[in-house]
Amino acid sequence: MAKILIVEDEIAINDLLRLNLEIIGHKCTSVYTGKDAIRAAREQGFDLMLLDVMLPDMEGFAVLEKVRDVPTIFLTARGATTDKIRGFGLGADDYIVKPFEVAELLARVSAVLRRSHKTEEVYSIGDLSINWDAHEVFLEGKRVELTPQEFTLLRILIEKRNVCLSRQRLLAEAWGTDFLGESRTVDVHIQKLRKKLKLENHIKTVYKNGYRFEE
Ligand code: CA
Numbered sequence: 001m002a003k004i005l006i007v008e009d010e011i012a013i014n015d016l017l018r019l020n021l022e023i024i025g026h027k028c029t030s031v032y033t034g035k036d037a038i039r040a041a042r043e044q045g046f047d048l049m050l051l052d053v054m055l056p057d058m059e060g061f062a063v064l065e066k067v068r069d070v071p072t073i074f075l076t077a078r079g080a081t082t083d084k085i086r087g088f089g090l091g092a093d094d095y096i097v098k099p100f101e102v103a104e105l106l107a108r109v110s111a112v113l114r115r116s117h118k119t120e121e122v123y124s125i126g127d128l129s130i131n132w133d134a135h136e137v138f139l140e141g142k143r144v145e146l147t148p149q150e151f152t153l154l155r156i157l158i159e160k161r162n163v164c165l166s167r168q169r170l171l172a173e174a175w176g177t178d179f180l181g182e183s184r185t186v187d188v189h190i191q192k193l194r195k196k197l198k199l200e201n202h203i204k205t206v207y208k209n210g211y212r213f214e215e
C-alpha cells in the first residue's frame with residue numbers, strides 16, 4: 001500500500017486514477033490545483049505523486065520544484081512537445097501520456113514505487129550504521145538498542161533527509177494517528193536519539209516547526 005497524491009484538475013480523470021489505484025490497495029488523496037498539491041505534499045507524506053502538467057493555477061513543473069522529495073509521475077496531454085518531455089529530466093520519475101490505458105498506468109506506478117522504495121538496506125554516516133531490514137543499529141561497532149518509536153523516528157528522518165518534518169507528522173508516523181500524545185513526546189525521543197547515536201550535529205531542530213536530518 002502506498003500513499004498517492006493525485007493532482008489533476010479534470011475531475012473524470014482524477015476519479016478514474018483514484019478508483020483504479022484504490023482497487024489495488026493504495027490510499028489516494030485527490031487535489032485539483034497546484035496550490036492544493038503543494039499544501040498537501042507539505043502537510044502529509046506521500047510515496048508518489050501523479051502530477052498533471054497543465055493545472056488551472058500553475059504548471060505541474062512549478063509544483064515539482066516546490067515538493068522535490070516526492071517521487072513523481074507526470075500526466076501530460078497527447079501532443080506535448082519533445083521539449084516538455086525533456087523537461088521531465090527536471091526530476092520526475094516517469095510520465096504518462098493522456099489518454100492512457102489503466103494497465104499501463106498501474107504498471108508505471110508500481111515500477112516507480114518499487115524503485116523509490118528502495119531505501120538503502122544499510123545506511124551509514126560517520127561511525128553509525130543502520131540495517132533497516134534487521135532493525136539493527138551500530139555505533140562505533142557496538143550495537144545500540146532503540147525502542148520501536150526511536151527506530152521509526154530515525155528511519156523517517158533519514159528517509160526524508162534534508163526535509164523539515166513537523167512534530168505532528170513524526171508523532172503520527174511513529175505512534176499512529178490515533179495516539180493522543182503531545183508533540184513534546186517527539187522532543188523527548190529526539191533527545192534520546194541524539195544522545196544514544198551521537199547525532200547532535202545531524203538531527204537539527206527547526207524553530208517552531210520540527211526536525212530535519214542533515215547529512
Ligand atoms: Ca489539466
